[in-house]
Amino acid sequence: MHQRGLAAVSLAAVTLCTAVCGGCSSSSKNTGQASSSPAATQSAMTSASASPSASANAGGGTSVAVASVGKFGDILTDSQGKTLYLFEKDTSSTSTCYDECATAWPPALTTGTPTAAKGVDQAKLSTTTRTDGKTQIVYNGHPLYFFQGDNAKGDTNGEESSAFGAKWYVVNPAGDKVEGD
Numbered sequence: 001m002h003q004r005g006l007a008a009v010s011l012a013a014v015t016l017c018t019a020v021c022g023g024c025s026s027s028s029k030n031t032g033q034a035s036s037s038p039a040a041t042q043s044a045m046t047s048a049s050a051s052p053s054a055s056a057n058a059g060g061g062t063s064v065a066v067a068s069v070g071k072f073g074d075i076l077t078d079s080q081g082k083t084l085y086l087f088e089k090d091t092s093s094t095s096t097c098y099d100e101c102a103t104a105w106p107p108a109l110t111t112g113t114p115t116a117a118k119g120v121d122q123a124k125l126s127t128t129t130r131t132d133g134k135t136q137i138v139y140n141g142h143p144l145y146f147f148q149g150d151n152a153k154g155d156t157n158g159e160e161s162s163a164f165g166a167k168w169y170v171v172n173p174a175g176d177k178v179e180g181d
Contacts, residue, residue: 061110061111061112061113061114061115062078062079062108062109062110062111062112062114062115062137063078063079063114063115063116063117064076064077064078064079064084064108064114064115064116064117064120064125064137064139064144065077065078065079065081065117065118065119065120066117066118066119066120066173067081067153067154069083069154069156069170070154070156071180072156072159072170072172072178072180073172073178074119074172074173075156075170075171075172075173075178076120076139076144076170076171076172076173077153078108078146079117080153081153081154082146082150082153082155083146083147083150083154083155083156083158083170084108084137084139084144084145084146084170084171085105085144085145085146085147085158085159085168085169085170085171086139086142086143086144086145086168086169086171086177087105087142087143087145087164087166087167087168088166088167088168088169088177089164089165089166090142090143092141093126093128093138093141093142093143094128094143095107095128095130095136095143097143097145097164098130098131100164101163101164103148104147104148104163104164105145105146105147105148105158105163105164105168106145106146106148107130107134107136107137107143107144107145107146108136108137108143108144108145108146109134109135109136109137110127110135110136110137111135113127114126114127114137119173120139120173121140121173121175124139124140124175125137125138125139126138126139128143139171139175140171140174140175140176141175142171142175144171145168147161147168156170156180159178159180160179160180
């Protein structure tokens with residue numbers, strides 16, 4: 001009897017997971033723009049489980065690099081080529097993206113002083129301390145983030161999406177947002 005109850009609970013859990021993730025897509029396309037509505041993006045991103053992390057170099061600091069990506073030209077990435085974004089709601093070097101926002105838009109974190117790769121201005125790199133005590137990378141006064149919808153090097157699926165109260169943009173080496181259109 002106990003085993004039958006356990007089997008029923010397990011089946012219910014699998015059914016629920018399938019229903020929740022049934023509309024999720026793992027395919028990635030590099031369109032330069034997010035194709036989902038803000039509500040769909042928030043919903044899909046809330047169910048995402050992987051969280052990109054900034055790439056640390058041997059000294060513990062994270063390396064911020066520049067990559068040439070399609071119509072955007074040179075933009076900021078981590079050392080693995082994952083695109084970095086700014087959030088227009090951040091009007092200072094202090095992040096306003098937490099909880100569900102930080103799940104969909106993981107902050108670019110570092111455990112030491114961030115370092116500039118070729119094309120990045122070291123003088124524009126700094127950090128801010130998040131409310132959880134972690135250290136987030138800041139460039140030209142903008143806290144930097146990844147987008148959960150970017151799965152491969154060079155993806156820019158979060159560009160110009162509106163979520164969590166403002167728009168998100170890729171960042172050029174000058175530290176300014178890059179508008180896609």
